[in-house]
Amino acid sequence: MCGIIGYVGERAVIPVLLEGLRRLEYRGYDSAGVAFFDEGKISVIRALGKLFNLQELLAGYGKNPRGIGLGHTRWATHGEPAEHNAHPHGDCRQELVVVHNGIIENYHTLRGMLEQKGHKFRSQTDTEVIPHLIEEELEAGFDLPEAVRRALSKVEGAYAIGVFWAKAPHMLIAARYQSPLVLGIGEGENFMASDIPAILPWTKNVIFLDDGEMAILTKDSCQILSLRDGRKIAKEISRIHWDAAMAEKAGFKHFMLKEIYEQPQAILNTFRGRLDPETGEVNIPEICLSPEEVLSLKKICILACGTSYHAGLVGKYLFERWVRLPVEVELGSEFRYRDLLIDKNTLVIPISQSGETADTLASLRRAREVGAKAVAICNVLGSTITRESDGTIYTHAGPEIGVASTKAFTSQLTALLLLVLYFGQMRKSLSEQERRRIARSLLRVPYQVEKLIEKVHPEIKDLAYDYQRKEHFLYLGRNILFPIALEGALKLKEISYIHAEGYAAGEMKHGPIALIDENMPVMALAPANHHVYEKMISNIEEVRSRRGEILALGTEGDETLARVATRTVSLPECEWEVSPILYTIPLQLLAYEVAVVRGCDVDQPRNLAKSVTVE
Ligand code: M6R
Numbered sequence: 001m002c003g004i005i006g007y008v009g010e011r012a013v014i015p016v017l018l019e020g021l022r023r024l025e026y027r028g029y030d031s032a033g034v035a036f037f038d039e040g041k042i043s044v045i046r047a048l049g050k051l052f053n054l055q056e057l058l059a060g061y062g063k064n065p066r067g068i069g070l071g072h073t074r075w076a077t078h079g080e081p082a083e084h085n086a087h088p089h090g091d092c093r094q095e096l097v098v099v100h101n102g103i104i105e106n107y108h109t110l111r112g113m114l115e116q117k118g119h120k121f122r123s124q125t126d127t128e129v130i131p132h133l134i135e136e137e138l139e140a141g142f143d144l145p146e147a148v149r150r151a152l153s154k155v156e157g158a159y160a161i162g163v164f165w166a167k168a169p170h171m172l173i174a175a176r177y178q179s180p181l182v183l184g185i186g187e188g189e190n191f192m193a194s195d196i197p198a199i200l201p202w203t204k205n206v207i208f209l210d211d212g213e214m215a216i217l218t219k220d221s222c223q224i225l226s227l228r229d230g231r232k233i234a235k236e237i238s239r240i241h242w243d244a245a246m247a248e249k250a251g252f253k254h255f256m257l258k259e260i261y262e263q264p265q266a267i268l269n270t271f272r273g274r275l276d277p278e279t280g281e282v283n284i285p286e287i288c289l290s291p292e293e294v295l296s297l298k299k300i301c302i303l304a305c306g307t308s309y310h311a312g313l314v315g316k317y318l319f320e321r322w323v324r325l326p327v328e329v330e331l332g333s334e335f336r337y338r339d340l341l342i343d344k345n346t347l348v349i350p351i352s353q354s355g356e357t358a359d360t361l362a363s364l365r366r367a368r369e370v371g372a373k374a375v376a377i378c379n380v381l382g383s384t385i386t387r388e389s390d391g392t393i394y395t396h397a398g399p400e401i402g403v404a405s406t407k408a409f410t411s412q413l414t415a416l417l418l419l420v421l422y423f424g425q426m427r428k429s430l431s432e433q434e435r436r437r438i439a440r441s442l443l444r445v446p447y448q449v450e451k452l453i454e455k456v457h458p459e460i461k462d463l464a465y466d467y468q469r470k471e472h473f474l475y476l477g478r479n480i481l482f483p484i485a486l487e488g489a490l491k492l493k494e495i496s497y498i499h500a501e502g503y504a505a506g507e508m509k510h511g512p513i514a515l516i517d518e519n520m521p522v523m524a525l526a527p528a529n530h531h532v533y534e535k536m537i538s539n540i541e542e543v544r545s546r547r548g549e550i551l552a553l554g555t556e557g558d559e560t561l562a563r564v565a566t567r568t569v570s571l572p573e574c575e576w577e578v579s580p581i582l583y584t585i586p587l588q589l590l591a592y593e594v595a596v597v598r599g600c601d602v603d604q605p606r607n608l609a610k611s612v613t614v615e
Helices: 013-027 051-059 107-116 129-139 144-152 255-261 263-271 291-295 306-322 358-369 407-427 432-467 479-496 505-510 533-544 559-564 579-597
Strands: 003-012 031-038 041-048 066-074 096-104 157-165 172-177 182-185 190-193 205-208 213-217 222-226 299-304 327-331 346-352 373-378 391-394 472-477 499-504 521-526 549-555 567-571
Touching (some): 003 013, 003 096, 003 157, 013 051, 013 066, 013 190, 031 051, 066 157, 096 129, 107 129, 129 144, 144 172, 144 213, 255 263, 263 432, 306 346, 306 479, 346 407, 358 373, 373 407, 407 579, 472 505, 479 499, 479 579, 499 505, 505 533, 521 579, 533 559
Parallel strands (some): 299 327, 521 549
Antiparallel strands (some): 003 066, 031 066, 096 157, 157 172, 182 190, 182 205, 213 222
């Protein structure tokens, strides 16, 4: 969940590290720090709080060192957010520095062992055992790469690390096990980072390190070795097609708002080239399943966390209706510790924006152990989940920086719909006529979303003032919009800190209705053409008759809804299959605008991090 960046080359190193950290700050922002080699020794500068504090400190540094450096932005796991717990961490003599993303599970044992040998620790972090372990190996006479390799063989847990040593200041070591790490290959310079956007200003050529691999980077070379036995490994260089500007705010006040507005393009990018506009046929060979394998499927199991889990819940409704296969949607954090009832005829679909979420990844690994096939839905090229699946539908939404997931979600819904159409056409569970109808409605979505944002954003901005002081919010939906109620509630709570719950509207009478009074705002999702519309109207009446305040999203011109709800926001008529995409948009905007008027930090909400790579 932390972000790490490393550089070796001839540039002034502080601006590179700060720019890289700025692009990684979404991963954690409790503290930040850098280390670089200057005038024959290592300097470490760290600051509590956001990156801005570190920038201020570095502005007063007064020198412009070149060559080698490491940077870190932290999401605390072991040890409170404090300057002394911020990375980089060093050995006893501060001749060696390490940045780390992950968790060292056996650090208590290692620390005890090292303290007995006389090592002095300065922090409460798990990370600090790593430089001390390396120091031991250096003292035993090993060179830096071998010392790092041997030290890591003693470590249990997850790590992506960067290391450099004052006695070999031309060499940067990177290593990974179960935490993401990408190498950037430049000309006369090389980089390492937790995520691609951090290195995009300087290079688009990357190597994705796999678990159990380490790299020795100098300014002119990059050598990959196995952590197990030190053997050399040949790796391909991949070219990234994102450009650096895509990870900028482009005039928007927040990344979240920019990403909401990017949704028409993100959705289009997800289906473009895959959906034939004439026939509605879908072509996604990248899922790497043969027709026989698709026909032999007995069950689908979707694995995901957070917002991606909500996309999975929508997928359940779609698959069950049009593919006629039973679907289970599982939270990664639960599935990984459950008794599994899946086998080789089960298709697992891990859904993840980042492709690095630890719980989703662990669940995927368990499913693979029992022989299940896996097709990932993911946004980040080369991420671990994609590499451990048989095939991947990339969403092509572009980098998502805001911690609150927006365009990743609606493009996941699009990818799921493509998969449903594809399986439906192959398994003949979907008629050609239905396929054409669904395809036509999906093709209209980018335009509808664009117009919808234009229309509802000003309306929602006004509403946000009225709701800013509420302490609770209920979101109600039925059927395929029930997951969208969950997603709307998640968006509101994560960025505005208002307590919000999503409920299946029919469940209200089993308990939550007791919460309704004139202080409880209720968001109801009620499109007029859904088969549960009448039921939804009854549920709204039940809330109104208990003096609850209903804000309803419904179809343009629906007078019944306008009569029963306190306020309505209208959406264009759309087919059931694409309604989750459209009904998500006003909920994202509401969460955003409420958070803005409450003065919350929209892109970096408290206690959260974008990519959750720890359990
Ligand atoms: O990268 P992933 O899609 O696997 O991330 C899963 C969740 O951590 C993520 O969706 C989280 O819930 C977001 N903050 C929601 O906005």
